[in-house]
Structure formats: structure tokens, C-alpha cells
Amino acid sequence: MSFLLNTLTTKREVDTAIRDTLDKVLVLRFGRASEPVCLQLDDILAKSSREISKFAVIALVDIDAEEVQVYAKYFDIVLIPSTVFFFNAHHMKMDSGTADHTKWVGSFQCKQDFIDVVEAIFRGAMKGKLIVSCPLPPEQIPRFQLLFKGL
Template sequence: MEFLLPTLGQKREVDSMIRDTIDKVLVLRFGRSSDAVCLQLDDVLYKSARDVSRFATVALVDLDSEEIQVYVKYFDVTFIPSTIFFFNAHHMKIDSGSADHTKWVGSFRTKQDFIDVVEAVFRGAMKGKLIVSCPLPPEGIPKFQLLYKDV
């Protein structure tokens, strides 16, 4: 059986998913189904959903939805896809060596890379941590250039 990932297009859907996902990591992929990198990430997420289902829930968030813009602004989703993690309604951060710990930007190279990151988030959350170290080697982490206005 293949897992179908829910696609959230309304703020209240995202709110309730964050609020109602208890004792599991909530993985929210912000992006567009028309973007090539999003499709690559979605493929990894689809293939991994069953493997992480004991300790994580995965959902897709449609960036083009007007109602979702409050989250896009709040989490500064400027690069797509961006994946954001929660545990018991707390935003979980990942230290992957970039300046931005609030989200994972880009795709995961493999299904196992994604599973390893979600497991690290889950283990850290179970210990009460709000930020965890990325378990992937540096070459497995997508690189992107942060742009700052007026610098």
C-alpha cells in the first residue's frame, strides 16, 4: 500500500495539523507541485512515509494558497521546497551548518537521508530539545546562498 500525503491549502488545516499531531514529528513540505525540485522531494517523502509512520506524519503545503501566506512570511519561505518540522506543536530546528536552522531547504538526496533527519528530530524532541544536529554528512546537505536585503 502506498501512502498518500495530504495536501494542505488552508491556514486552519495547517493549524489543526500542527496542534493535533501528538508524540510524532510533523513534517510540512512547503512548495509547489509544478516545481521540479518539489517533485523530487515529494517522491522521497512518498517513498518514506510508511517507514517513518510510527514516529512522523508528513504533509504537503501548497505555497500558492493565499491563506498559507501567513506561514510563508512567518517561516521566511523564500526558497522552495522548504521543509519545516514540528513536535507536539513546537517548531523543531535543525543545525545543518547553514545560517538558517528553521527549515530544511531543497530536497533530500535519498529516502534514507530523509529518514535519518526525521529520526534525529524525533530523538531530540523526546529528550526535550528544540534544535538538533543534522545527522547527514556535509556533502548530503543542499547548499544555497542566503540573500539579505540592503547588505
């Protein structure tokens, strides 16, 4: 299903998507098409794209592309897939009860969960907010234990 979505492989393509997506949420999925969890997420994104097309645009970012490493470092993407949201070139954050508000890590349980999250981000952005509360119940939010070596 990921072939239905635009894939960005250069910094310029990502910059342009962020800059030129106006009055809609830009959903950037960082990952690789060969990973099972990315494929699961891409399937959800592709199936949702038409339903959210009035208020959101989805693009996939190839995490292995050399030129997008600047974004991978900036958003501290160590776990994939990681999904980052923008609105009118502003990075949108979401408080989902995890330590990291900058991105969604992992897949969504279902298409409706993804739509609910994007809708919450859009509504918050329209009110001028840069951080919104996650509309999903805690049991539907993926949890990851980050291990820090040498601490």
C-alpha cells in the same frame, strides 16, 4: 507521488495539523506540485511515509494558497521546497551547518537521508530538545547562496 500525501491549503488545516499531531514529528513541505525539485522531494517523502509512520506524519503545504502566506512569511520561505518540522506543536529546529536552523531548504539526496533527519528530530524531541544536530555529512546538505539586493 505527491497525490499519496495530504495537501494543506488553508491556515486552519495547517493549524490543526500542528496542534493535533501528538507524539510524532510533523513534517510540513512548503512548495508547489509543479516544481521539479518539489516533485523530487515529494517522491522521497511518499516513499518514506510508511517507514516513518510510527514516529512521523508528512503533509504538503501549497505555497501558492493565499491562506498559508502567514506561514510562508513567518518561516521566511523564499526558496522552495522548504521543509519545517514540529513535535507536539513545538517548532523543531535543526543545526545543519547553514545559517538557517528553522527549516530544511531543497530536497534530500535519497530516502535514507530524509528518514535519518526525521529520526534525529524525533529522538531529540523525545529528550525535550527544540534544536538537534543534523545527522547527515556536510556534503549531503544542500547549500544555497542567498543574495541580498541593495545591501
